[in-house]
Amino acid sequence: MIRLLNVSMMPPGVGQPVLRNLTLTVPQGEFRWLLGPSGAGKSSLLRLLTLETRPSAGQMDLLDISVSRASRSTLRNLRRRIGFVPQDYRLIGEWSVFDNVALPLRLRGASERDTRREAFAVLEWLDVAHLADKRPGTLSGGEQQRAAIARALIGRPELLLADEPTNALEDTQARRLLSTFQELVDMGTTVIVATHNEALVREAPATSIVLQDGTLAASGTQDETSAPRSKTL
């Protein structure tokens, strides 16, 4: 479960908070679209949820752990339970695609045999297994995005966060990815996807979190959020 209570976030050197008094709850095993115009705070919220930064005020619980009070080692273990597809892919350029994808499992101490089997399974599913030995810098944007998705999916995380995960994918690949997200949700993973792709949102109706100027503008189904009234889920 994700629970944010009056959470604000003010990055160092920035005069005003990029997120203000955000309160929301996402039960475990549910899917959420994260919507809003550019600068609304979607990426900042994802940064909070991936533990790249801590809230400057308020209380945040992730996977039933209070982040505000968590020790460094607790945060480290929590990060291993989260999968993230960043908008800029964040692949390590000096490593092969395989080593990038295998990293989360290796950090969890999985055997090399299991790591290899799982990494190739997910790479094959995303049609990039033939690129396993390549360096990310030699791949196209779409291939890099699929490698980043593979890294996020491997080891079936309990919380999956994705920032525009389909912007470099073809429509068929995007639909396949959505069906995978749905499979993960069915298996108990919480999935939050930030996107500008309205067609995609229409294709997979689900509860949305709509941000505006760093605050929660609306949350609910597509019909409910098109005319935002409620501020809680």
Next chain:
Amino acid sequence: MSAPLSPGLRSGSLPLLVALMTLLAGLSLAGLTGVQTLAEGWSGAARNATTIEVPSDTPQLEDRTHALIQTLHKTPDVTTVRELSPQQVQTLLAPWLGQVSDTGHLSGLSLPVVLIVAHTGTPDLGPIVHEALPEAVVEEDRRWGERLNGLGSSLVACAWLAVSLIAAIAVLSVGMTVRRSVMAQRKAVEIVHFLGAGDLTIASRIAGRAALLSLAGGVAGLLFLSPVITMLARKLAPFSHGADTTALPATTWGAILASWWNTLHVLPRALLEELGALPLIAACLGWITAQTVVLVWLRRLP
């Protein structure tokens, strides 16, 4: 190759840096050993000798001096008693009293009898000598020994200070190199951190690489140092009783190495051990420094 869990250290300059530091440390250690040996020699020589001067106007000079020599011979810890010849005394005093005349005497001066007493331990000969010959002047070389010892200790302390400074500069240089490398790979380090890599996992990987590069640099530094050390050993060889200076020129690589090793054996064993340990010390310093720098840097990440 082990599976990557974290970025390693990228630094082409680290081995060269460590090699130069090893070279400097080796030279300082060689200097330190030389100074230590010299200081020990000085203080040992001075500590184990006493000079007795019997004025020339002492009544019955010859008989009483002879009696004093007999007494000294019977004194415990005294190993030898040597009476300097008049020529030796003249030569000894010439710097203060002028040149020896053509006749072999210092004009207008009657020379004292000078006895050099060698002993082990630190017997207090003053009371014994004065009881036998009250007119005699006892110059305890022990005092000079203490002064020389003080000088030697100061020189040794300076040499140690130089070695410590080199170690400190090495630590600082390795630290800055590691920090620069971490900053250059900041993005990769952040990625593995936010995927859940532990601080120790990241730091150990970088520190392991730093240790390996430092070890390589240390070995290279020893290679740079070997001609200097060999030259030093050759200079010392004539003073070493056990050295074989008559060996024939070596013609095979094995013989050349054996001959080189034989040459090095002239040097104190402690120095050879210290020099041999330098690459390992460099590797340890590299590991500890890199580990510390990376762990401190990682504390900035949430």
